[in-house]
Amino acid sequence: MRGIKFAARNRGSVRDVTPTHAARQAADDPLSSASKIASLIATAARLRQSSGSPLRGRNLALLHTHTRADGTPGNSALQGAAEELGARVALLNFAHPSSPADTGSDVIALARMLGRMYDGIDCHDLDAAVLRTIELHAGVPVFPGLALDTHPARVIADLWALCERQTPADRRIVFIGNGRRPRARMFVAAARAMGVAILPKSRVDPGAEDASAVADASQPRHWVLWFEGSAIEGDALQENHRRVMQAVLVHTLAGA
Known part of the structure; x- marks a missing residue:
């Protein structure tokens, strides 16, 4: 592969691609139905009580374009979440090809190689065209940045x-902010799929009867979730996110 370079750590063993893996693409939308959302939450709740090792023997590749000063890929919240469940994780630094003409064939070759080495691939910050090519040719589940705020795992x-x-x-949520942004659209869709009433407002009176649960997205990069007038602690939100990421991995890679 002339145009693409990547650095790897902790690679898994080489493995064959089968039609079963090709059919289990991670493009299946976690928000596609209320039952799928409920199933992910139920699995996440079980993992909160006892993680176990449901991903033991599974190999996961995390592709990144950003690196540390020493040239190795940066760490990832997803890495810790997967390793806690027994998965073997490889951090791979993806360097875009210098020549656009090399992009297609080199990415296809890379995708096929990774599909033989890993049970799943996460593309944290890759271009959409590169991600799509990897999805089409890897033959294993490909996640479009499972740890990102733009992935359904965050809104779930x-x-x-x-x-x-x-x-x-009594489940109803007051939503503050631009409801047309991707994360907001996913959040509202997931809530409505679960039968949760969403009340869009420009601002909220803390004493209002309908404001016990509030999703404040007025700062798109920093959502604040409120319940009964108090902000839910960031550590609690990150724990929920970690468990939902784990649930997605378990459902996709272990067939739970």
Whole structure:
């Protein structure tokens, strides 16, 4: 592969691609149905109580374009989440080809090689065209940045954080912010799929009866979730996100 270079650590063993793996693409939308969302949350809740090692023997490749000063790929929250469940994780630094003419064939060759070495591939910050090519040719599940805020795992984790603090009959969420942004659209879609009422408002009166659960997305890069007038702690939100990421991995790679 002339145009693409990558640095790897902790590679898994070489393996063959089968039709079963090709059919289990991670492009299956976690938000496609209420039952899928509920199943992911149920698995995440079980993992919160006892993680175990459901991914033992599975190999996961994490592709990144950003590196540390020493030229190796940066660490990832996804790495820790996967390794906690027994997976073997390789951090791979993806360097874009210097010549656009090399992109197609080199990415296809890379995708096929990774598909033989790993059970799944996460493309953290790759271009959409490169991601799509890897999805088409790897033959194993490919995640479009599972740890990113733009992945459905994040909005499912946020929804879970608010819903678990409410009784099923009282579940409604006040949403503040631009509802047209990708993360907001996914959040609203997931909530409505689960039968949770979404009340869009420009601002909220903390004493309002309908404001017990609030998703404040007025700062798109820094959402704040409120319940009964208090912001939910960041550590609790990150724990939920980690568990939902693990649930996605378990469902996709272990067939749970």
